[in-house]
Amino acid sequence: MFGRLRAVVTKLFTPIAAFLLRVGVSPDAVTVVGTLGVVASALWLFPTGHLFAGTMAIMVFAFSDALDGVMARLSGRSGPWGAFLDSTLDRLADAAIFTGLIVWFVRTENTWGITVGLACLVLGSVVPYARARAEGLGMTAAVGIAERADRLVVTLVAAGLVGLGLPVAVLVVVLGLLAVASAVTVVQRMATVRRQAVAAAGGAPSEGAAASEGGA
Numbered sequence: 445m446f447g448r449l450r451a452v453v454t455k456l457f458t459p460i461a462a463f464l465l466r467v468g469v470s471p472d473a474v475t476v477v478g479t480l481g482v483v484a485s486a487l488w489l490f491p492t493g494h495l496f497a498g499t500m501a502i503m504v505f506a507f508s509d510a511l512d513g514v515m516a517r518l519s520g521r522s523g524p525w526g527a528f529l530d531s532t533l534d535r536l537a538d539a540a541i542f543t544g545l546i547v548w549f550v551r552t553e554n555t556w557g558i559t560v561g562l563a564c565l566v567l568g569s570v571v572p573y574a575r576a577r578a579e580g581l582g583m584t585a586a587v588g589i590a591e592r593a594d595r596l597v598v599t600l601v602a603a604g605l606v607g608l609g610l611p612v613a614v615l616v617v618v619l620g621l622l623a624v625a626s627a628v629t630v631v632q633r634m635a636t637v638r639r640q641a642v643a644a645a646g647g648a649p650s651e652g653a654a655a656s657e658g659g660a
């Protein structure tokens with residue numbers, strides 16, 4: 445859903461991207477600094493209960509994930525290394541956000557919070573894995589109701605609102621719903637890949653083909 449804002453975000457970030465390139469900053473540097481910023485903010489501010497400050501800091505650094513791609517395209521430097529670096533560091537950033545929240549739930553002895561936080565952590569890593577594995581096999585799986593921008597926006601808005609005084613139960617319920625939406629996204633991606641695999645095999649799924657592709 446929020447992924448559709450990509451064009452707007454690109455337009456907004458183009459002048460900043462052009463400026464950073466002019467002063468010699470590379471897209472990779474923005475990717476790395478943005479990730480370090482998200483990881484440090486999530487693992488320092490969330491466990492200590494500073495949910496609003498944590499949300500604001502993470503939001504600023506998370507937008508660097510849109511900025512790095514704009515910079516790479518503007519400078520004609522986008523390529524496989526940048527794509528690999530960007531996606532791999534996204535996994536660290538996502539893990540840090542949910543780990544920070546889980547540690548806070550542990551410290552406040554919120555069993556439901558720990559449960560839904562863990563579900564979001566695990567399912568939120570299976571969603572991009574399914575897409576990456578499909579793309580590695582020459583197929584596509586860029587579908588689903590809970591893509592990364594959606595997962596981040598939903599989590600940060602709920603954490604920020606609880607930081608401003610809403611009951612913690614709001615965050616627990618939102619994370620519970622996000623876990624369900626992430627599970628649905630995994631199923632949507634599996635169905636998409638299955639359709640492509642069946643079509644490629646001429647209508648009948650082939651056991652041998654799957655076995656010969658190797659594992660990840």
Ligand SMILES: CCCCCCCC/C=C\CCCCCCCC(=O)OC[C@H](COP(=O)(O)OP(=O)(O)OC[C@H]1O[C@@H](n2ccc(N)nc2=O)[C@H](O)[C@@H]1O)OC(=O)CCCCCCC/C=C\CCCCCCCC
Nearest residue numbers: 450453471472475509510512513516522523526527604605
């Ligand atoms: C009552 C309160 C209500 C508050 C409501 C707030 C609602 C939220 C409103 C707005 C939200 C805005 C959402 C923004 C969505 C962004 C959409 C978007 O752009 O998604 C895509 C990006 C980038 O993804 P990706 O990294 O995959 O693409 P790139 O463009 O980078 O391209 C990758 C290719 O580039 C090349 N490359 C890259 C790097 C490199 N080093 N070298 C390269 O070569 C290579 O070819 C790559 O393949 O996704 C994101 O940006 C991530 C999402 C960021 C979302 C931020 C979340 C924060 C938003 C809101 C939080 C609100 C908190 C409010 C709290 C309120 C409390 C009261």
Ligand SMILES: O=P([O-])([O-])O[C@@H]1[C@@H](O)[C@H](O)[C@@H](O)[C@H](O)[C@@H]1O
Nearest residue numbers: 530531534571572575590591592
């Ligand atoms: O698969 P998903 O998690 O919804 O979203 C993906 C991101 O997590 C990944 O890091 C990025 O490189 C992909 O382009 C895609 O946007």
Ligand SMILES: [Mg+2]
Nearest residue numbers: 509510513530
């Ligand atoms: Mg990016």
